[in-house]
Amino acid sequence: MGKHIVVIPGDGIGREVTDAAVEILKKTDEIYHLDFTYEWKDAGGTAYDKYGVPLPEETVNACRKGDGILFGAVGGDQWDHLEPSLRPEKAILGLRKSLGLYVNLRPVKIQDSMIEYSPLKPEIARGTDIMIVRELVGGIYFGKRCESEINDGVERAWDVESYSVPEVERITRFAMEAARKRHGHVTSVDKSNVLASSRLWRRTAVRVHDEEYPDIQLDHMYVDNCAQQFAIHPSFFDVVVTSNMFGDILSDEAAVLSGSIGMLPSASIGKETSLYEPIHGSAPDIAGKGIANPIATILSAAMMLRYSFNEDRAADAIEKAVNQTLEDGYRTGDIYREGMKKVDGEGMTEAILQNLH
Amino acid sequence: MGKHIVVIPGDGIGREVTDAAVEILKKTDEIYHLDFTYEWKDAGGTAYDKYGVPLPEETVNACRKGDGILFGAVGGDQWDHLEPSLRPEKAILGLRKSLGLYVNLRPVKIQDSMIEYSPLKPEIARGTDIMIVRELVGGIYFGKRCESEINDGVERAWDVESYSVPEVERITRFAMEAARKRHGHVTSVDKSNVLASSRLWRRTAVRVHDEEYPDIQLDHMYVDNCAQQFAIHPSFFDVVVTSNMFGDILSDEAAVLSGSIGMLPSASIGKETSLYEPIHGSAPDIAGKGIANPIATILSAAMMLRYSFNEDRAADAIEKAVNQTLEDGYRTGDIYREGMKKVDGEGMTEAILQNLH
Numbered sequence: 047m048g049k050h051i052v053v054i055p056g057d058g059i060g061r062e063v064t065d066a067a068v069e070i071l072k073k074t075d076e077i078y079h080l081d082f083t084y085e086w087k088d089a090g091g092t093a094y095d096k097y098g099v100p101l102p103e104e105t106v107n108a109c110r111k112g113d114g115i116l117f118g119a120v121g122g123d124q125w126d127h128l129e130p131s132l133r134p135e136k137a138i139l140g141l142r143k144s145l146g147l148y149v150n151l152r153p154v155k156i157q158d159s160m161i162e163y164s165p166l167k168p169e170i171a172r173g174t175d176i177m178i179v180r181e182l183v184g185g186i187y188f189g190k191r192c193e194s195e196i197n198d199g200v201e202r203a204w205d206v207e208s209y210s211v212p213e214v215e216r217i218t219r220f221a222m223e224a225a226r227k228r229h230g231h232v233t234s235v236d237k238s239n240v241l242a243s244s245r246l247w248r249r250t251a252v253r254v255h256d257e258e259y260p261d262i263q264l265d266h267m268y269v270d271n272c273a274q275q276f277a278i279h280p281s282f283f284d285v286v287v288t289s290n291m292f293g294d295i296l297s298d299e300a301a302v303l304s305g306s307i308g309m310l311p312s313a314s315i316g317k318e319t320s321l322y323e324p325i326h327g328s329a330p331d332i333a334g335k336g337i338a339n340p341i342a343t344i345l346s347a348a349m350m351l352r353y354s355f356n357e358d359r360a361a362d363a364i365e366k367a368v369n370q371t372l373e374d375g376y377r378t379g380d381i382y383r384e385g386m387k388k389v390d391g392e393g394m395t396e397a398i399l400q401n402l403h
Numbered sequence: 404m405g406k407h408i409v410v411i412p413g414d415g416i417g418r419e420v421t422d423a424a425v426e427i428l429k430k431t432d433e434i435y436h437l438d439f440t441y442e443w444k445d446a447g448g449t450a451y452d453k454y455g456v457p458l459p460e461e462t463v464n465a466c467r468k469g470d471g472i473l474f475g476a477v478g479g480d481q482w483d484h485l486e487p488s489l490r491p492e493k494a495i496l497g498l499r500k501s502l503g504l505y506v507n508l509r510p511v512k513i514q515d516s517m518i519e520y521s522p523l524k525p526e527i528a529r530g531t532d533i534m535i536v537r538e539l540v541g542g543i544y545f546g547k548r549c550e551s552e553i554n555d556g557v558e559r560a561w562d563v564e565s566y567s568v569p570e571v572e573r574i575t576r577f578a579m580e581a582a583r584k585r586h587g588h589v590t591s592v593d594k595s596n597v598l599a600s601s602r603l604w605r606r607t608a609v610r611v612h613d614e615e616y617p618d619i620q621l622d623h624m625y626v627d628n629c630a631q632q633f634a635i636h637p638s639f640f641d642v643v644v645t646s647n648m649f650g651d652i653l654s655d656e657a658a659v660l661s662g663s664i665g666m667l668p669s670a671s672i673g674k675e676t677s678l679y680e681p682i683h684g685s686a687p688d689i690a691g692k693g694i695a696n697p698i699a700t701i702l703s704a705a706m707m708l709r710y711s712f713n714e715d716r717a718a719d720a721i722e723k724a725v726n727q728t729l730e731d732g733y734r735t736g737d738i739y740r741e742g743m744k745k746v747d748g749e750g751m752t753e754a755i756l757q758n759l760h
C-alpha cells in the first residue's frame with residue numbers, strides 16, 4: 047500500500063523547490079517506511095513550450111491516478127503575451143477544475159521566532175494562527191463569462207459570480223471539521239449586504255452550523271471588514287471560510303502579513319486526489335541560481351503526508367525539522383538577517399535533512 | 404453665487420460628527436465669504452423609523468438640488484433584521500446610483516506625526532500617500548442578480564460583475580487627471596488573469612493612457628498582489644484605480660493600515676453633485692456620548708470645498724487647522740496616547756476652530 051506521488055515542477059524556481067521537497071520526502075520514507083513512488087510531469091510555460099498547451103492531457107491523467115500531487119509554481123514574462131487560454135495560470139485553474147480540488151487550505155501562522163519578519167508591529171502579529179479555507183472550484187472563477195458584447199453601440203464584458211447550496215454546504219462542512227481539530231471558531235466571510243450569492247452563502251453556512259456543528263462558534267464578517275481585521279487583529283481568527291474570489295485576496299493578504307511568503311505551504315483538496323504547492327510564485331528572476339527558499343514546498347509536502355496520506359507522525363517530523371533548522375539560525379537570502387547563517391537552497395535542504403528524525 | 408449644502412447626519416454618531424463639520428464650515432464661510440446655506444435631511448435607519456424607507460424620495464430630491472452633500476454614517480443593530488431593500492446601507496447604495504456618484508475618492512496618507520498609529524512598522528508605513536479611485540456605480544454592486552433559482556433540484560444564487568468601455572474610460576480619465584495633480588503614477592488593479600470584465604478593464608485603461616495620458620506612468624497589478632503590496636510596500640503607490648468590488652476591499656485595507664480610521668475622509672463624485680463622508684461607520688456603541696472623533700467628517704467637508712466648490716484656499720485652511728491641532732497634542736479617545744491632551748468631540752472641534760484662519 048505504497049503511495050504514488052506526481053511531481054509537477056512547472057516553471058522558474060519550481061524545479062529547485064520541488065527537487066528539495068522530494069529529497070525530504072525520500073528521507074521521510076526511509077525513516078517511516080512509506081513506500082513512495084514518483085513520477086514527473088510538465089505544466090505551465092514549460093509544458094506550453096514542449097506541447098503547445100499549458101496543461102497537457104497526459105499531466106491531468108497522471109494526476110488522476112496519483113495519490114498526491116506536489117506542484118512547484120508556474121509563470122514567467124516570456125508567456126505573458128499568449129492568449130488567456132494558453133497562459134501558464136491556466137494549468138492551475140485547469141487542474142483545480144478537472145480534479146475537483148474544491149478547497150484551498152492556506153495556513154498562516156506567525157511563529158514567535160519569526161515575528162520580526164512580519165510587516166506588522168510585533169504586538170499585533172503575535173499569536174496569529176489562521177487557517178484560511180477558500181472555495182476553489184466555484185464562484186466567479188468558473189462562472190459564465192463574456193469577453194465582449196455590444197449593445198446599442200456600447201461594448202461590455204461580464205462574469206457571473208454564482209454559488210449553489212451544495213457547494214456552500216461542502217466547503218462549510220470542511221471548515222467546521224477543520225475548526226473541530228483547532229480552536230472551534232469559524233469566521234465566514236461574505237458581502238451579504240450587497241451580493242445575492244453571499245446571502246445564499248450566509249444562510250447556508252448558518253443552517254449547516256445550526257444543524258450539524260452547534261459546538262462550533264460561527265461568526266460572519268464582511269470581506270472589507272475582514273481585510274481590515276487581518277491587519278489590526280489577526281490573532282482574532284481561527285478558521286476563515288470564504289468564496290473563491292474573496293479567498294484569493296484575503297489569503298494573499300494574510301500570507302504577506304506573516305512576512306515570510308517563502309515559507310507558506312498550501313493544499314488544494316479534492317475527493318479523489320489533492321495538490322500541494324508553495325504559495326510563492328515561480329520567481330523567474332532568481333530561477334536556476336539555487337538560492338530559492340525551499341521551505342514552503344517542503345512544508346507543502348508535509349501537508350500532503352497529513353491530509354492525503356494520514357501520516358501525521360511523518361508530517362510532524364518534517365515540520366519539526368524545519369522549525370529546528372530555523373531556530374538553528376539557517377536562512378536563505380529572502381529571510382536573511384545579520385548574524386544568521388546564510389545558506390542557498392541546497393544548504394537549507396541539507397540542514398533540514400540533518401534535523402529530520 | 405452662494406452654495407447650498409445638504410447635510411445628512413444618518414444614524415449613530417452621524418449627527419455629532421456632521422454637527423462638528425458644519426461648525427467648521429460656518430467659520431470657514433465667515434473667513435472666506437463663501438455664502439453657504441444648509442438643509443438637513445434623513446437617511447438610513449433614522450429615515451426608516453420615520454418614513455418606513457431608508458432613503459426617502461425627499462432626501463434624494465434635496466440632494467439633486469444641492470451643490471454638495473455632507474453625509475454622516477448609517478447603520479445599527481436594530482435595523483439588521485430588516486430585509487435587504489430596507490436596510491440602512493441601501494441609503495448609501497441608492498444615493499450613489501440615483502445621483503450618479505461614479506467615483507469614490509479615498510485618500511490614505513500617513514503623516515509622520517501619526518506613524519505610531521499604523522499597525523505597520525514605521526519603516527514600512529513611512530511616506531504612504533495613496534489616492535484610491537474606486538468605480539462606484541458599476542460592477543457587481545449594480546449588476547443583475549438572482550437571490551434563488553432552482554435547477555435540477557439545486558438551489559443557486561448569482562450576481563453579475565460587468566463593465567462597459569465608457570464606464571472604464573470615465574474612471575480611468577478621472578484617475579489620470581488626479582495623477583497629473585499628484586505624482587503622475589497610476590496603478591490599475593484588476594484580476595485579468597481570470598475575469599473577462601478585468602480584461603476589458605485593462606485594455607481600456609491601456610488605450611485611454613496611450614491615447615490621452617502618455618505623460619502618466621501606468622502600471623497594472625492583480626488584486627491579490629495589490630492586497631499584499633499595500634501591507635509591505637504602501638509607499639510604492641500614488642493613484643490606484645479599480646472596480647467597485649475590489650475598491651471596497653482595498654480601500655478599507657489601506658485605510659486601516661493608516662491606523663487612524665477616525666480621521667479619513669472620502670468623496671463620492673458625480674457629474675451634477677457629490678457626496679462627502681467619513682469612512683468610519685455609525686459606531687452605535689458610542690453614539691450620543693459626545694466622544695466621537697469629528698476629524699474624518701471635518702476633512703470630508705474640506706474635500707467638498709476642494710472638489711465641489713473649487714475653494715482650494717479654504718480647503719487648505721481646514722486641513723492645516725486639523726494638522727495643527729493634532730500637532731498641538733489634542734486627541735479624542737480613539738487616538739489617545741499617554742501624555743496627550745484628551746478631549747471629547749466638542750473639545751476637538753473647538754481646538755480646530757481656534758486654529759482655523
Ligand SMILES: CC(C)[C@H](C(=O)O)[C@@H](O)C(=O)O
Nearest residue numbers: 135136138139294596597627
Ligand atoms: C494564478 C491565479 C489564477 C491564482 C488564483 O487567482 O486563484 C492564484 O492567484 C492563486 O491564488 O492560486
Ligand SMILES: CC(C)[C@H](C(=O)O)[C@@H](O)C(=O)O
Nearest residue numbers: 239240270492493495496651
Ligand atoms: C455599506 C456598504 C454597502 C458599502 C460598500 O460596500 O460599498 C461600504 O462598505 C462602503 O465601502 O462604502
